[in-house]
Amino acid sequence: xxxxxxDARRLLCPMPVIRTQNKIKSLAPGDIVExxxxxxxxxxxxxxxxxxxxxxxxxxxxxxxxFIITVEVGKIAG
Amino acid sequence: xxxPRKAVALISGGLDSMLAARTMLExxxxxxxxxxxxxFCVEGHxxxxxxxxxxxxxxxxxxxxxxxxxIRLHIIDVIDEYKDxxxxxxxxxxxxxxPCLDCKGFMVGKAYQWMTENGFDFVVTGxxxxxxxxxxxxxxxxxxxxxxxxxxxxxRPLSAKLLPPTRPEREGWVDRDKLFDFNGRNRKPQMALAAxxxxxxxxxxxxxxxxxxxxxxxxxxxxxxxxxxxxxYELDDIMLLKVGRHxxxxxxxxxxxxxxxxxxxxxxxxxxxxxxxRPISHHGPLALLDGTADESDLQxxxxxxxxxxxxxxxxLVQVEVTRQSVTTRLDVQPLAEDEIPHAWYx
Ligand code: SF4
Numbered sequence: 001x002x003x004x005x006x007d008a009r010r011l012l013c014p015m016p017v018i019r020t021q022n023k024i025k026s027l028a029p030g031d032i033v034e035x036x037x038x039x040x041x042x043x044x045x046x047x048x049x050x051x052x053x054x055x056x057x058x059x060x061x062x063x064x065x066x067f068i069i070t071v072e073v074g075k076i077a078g
Numbered sequence: 079x080x081x082p083r084k085a086v087a088l089i090s091g092g093l094d095s096m097l098a099a100r101t102m103l104e105x106x107x108x109x110x111x112x113x114x115x116x117x118f119c120v121e122g123h124x125x126x127x128x129x130x131x132x133x134x135x136x137x138x139x140x141x142x143x144x145x146x147x148x149i150r151l152h153i154i155d156v157i158d159e160y161k162d163x164x165x166x167x168x169x170x171x172x173x174x175x176x177p178c179l180d181c182k183g184f185m186v187g188k189a190y191q192w193m194t195e196n197g198f199d200f201v202v203t204g205x206x207x208x209x210x211x212x213x214x215x216x217x218x219x220x221x222x223x224x225x226x227x228x229x230x231x232x233x234r235p236l237s238a239k240l241l242p243p244t245r246p247e248r249e250g251w252v253d254r255d256k257l258f259d260f261n262g263r264n265r266k267p268q269m270a271l272a273a274x275x276x277x278x279x280x281x282x283x284x285x286x287x288x289x290x291x292x293x294x295x296x297x298x299x300x301x302x303x304x305x306x307x308x309x310x311y312e313l314d315d316i317m318l319l320k321v322g323r324h325x326x327x328x329x330x331x332x333x334x335x336x337x338x339x340x341x342x343x344x345x346x347x348x349x350x351x352x353x354x355x356r357p358i359s360h361h362g363p364l365a366l367l368d369g370t371a372d373e374s375d376l377q378x379x380x381x382x383x384x385x386x387x388x389x390x391x392x393x394l395v396q397v398e399v400t401r402q403s404v405t406t407r408l409d410v411q412p413l414a415e416d417e418i419p420h421a422w423y424x
Contacts, residue, residue, distance in 0.1 A: 010347050012317065014113075014115055018115060018153050021152070041136045044136075044137040045141055048137070048138070048141045049141060051145070052141075052144060052149070
């Protein structure tokens with residue numbers, strides 16, 4: 001299991017989702033990726049995308065105006 | 079039991095693409111959605127930027143639609159590839175800068191490519207004959223099928239009965255009898271089908287699915303191209319066209335002026351790339367200067383910026399100007415309302 005960070009600051013929907021999707025393609029099941037974004041829409045969109053692709057959102061928090069969504073990569077690739 | 083056939087469906091988030099995908103699901107087809115991000119898609123960017131709207135964050139329509147359908151969605155960044163579609167459309171533009179026919183051919187082509195790479199069998203769209211003046215006409219349907227390369231592996235379930243049978247129909251992967259013959263701009267059949275499937279909520283984009291159909295947006299993009307002398311653009315350029323007031327007081331520069339706090343914050347992110355102006359003696363907007371400006375131009379830009387501040391009626395407003403990390407302060411008289419010609423507004 002490895003931990004990764006993805007900087008999606010200043011990107012507007014759906015770019016944070018696209019970046020998350022592309023990042024996860026290169027990761028293995030069980031890996032963790034922390035996505036940092038500034039578009040609040042991403043807090044809906046990234047979890048929605050994760051639900052449909054079998055990845056788990058294990059945390060969402062707001063830190064000084066930034067949203068941090070932590071995703072655990074699931075078994076299903078892509 | 080045989081493994082189900084697999085279709086990749088173009089999902090815009092609108093009702094038609096949802097119905098087309100649902101129709102396939104009803105026939106036991108394995109469906110996954112695909113959505114292309116060109117940079118011009120109406121994805122609530124104005125909404126995401128504006129402070130007052132941030133309290134109720136926008137969701138991505140295509141993702142939401144896919145979730146309702148219970149299918150996976152793949153969102154593909156086509157920003158770079160789309161530049162050729164937009165700047166050199168073989169079939170020209172629609173009412174504004176929307177190259178709909180080329181755009182549809184491109185997207186179906188990308189979906190077809192994805193289909194072959196991922197072992198899927200055919201492509202599905204929610205196109206309806208006669209629905210859109212440019213891309214969805216009986217005579218343009220075959221153009222899209224041909225130019226995309228998808229040929230008869232492109233199925234439009236909502237109008238299929240009005241079109242020649244495609245391979246999925248001929249091979250019996252789908253039952254043609256259970257497809258539809260929707261035609262024209264009348265939305266009643268779609269509404270009825272939606273009701274039958276219990277679909278009550280869906281995005282209803284006015285005019286089209288992207289900003290290129292919007293006259294104001296198209297004007298700003300035309301201005302950008304004219305000034306550059308070429309139809310080049312980057313993602314930042316087209317994002318900035320969605321934000322603020324755009325005024326061109328001189329041919330060699332324009333000002334992008336935030337209209338409220340959220341826009342000011344968004345523009346702030348670009349302050350290193352542009353000359354940035356901000357009133358400091360009074361509450362007021364952040365303005366970016368795009369282009370070249372000498373001292374007198376900066377004076378003018380500061381006076382315009384002051385006009386949109388709360389000091390608009392004050393004798394003097396102090397404006398901070400930051401250019402290449404060097405900050406100066408200018409005391410300027412705000413322009414009077416009648417000193418800003420209508421023609422400056424892009
Ligand atoms: S409205 Fe925009 S996205 Fe939709 S087909 Fe036309 S150009 Fe393409």
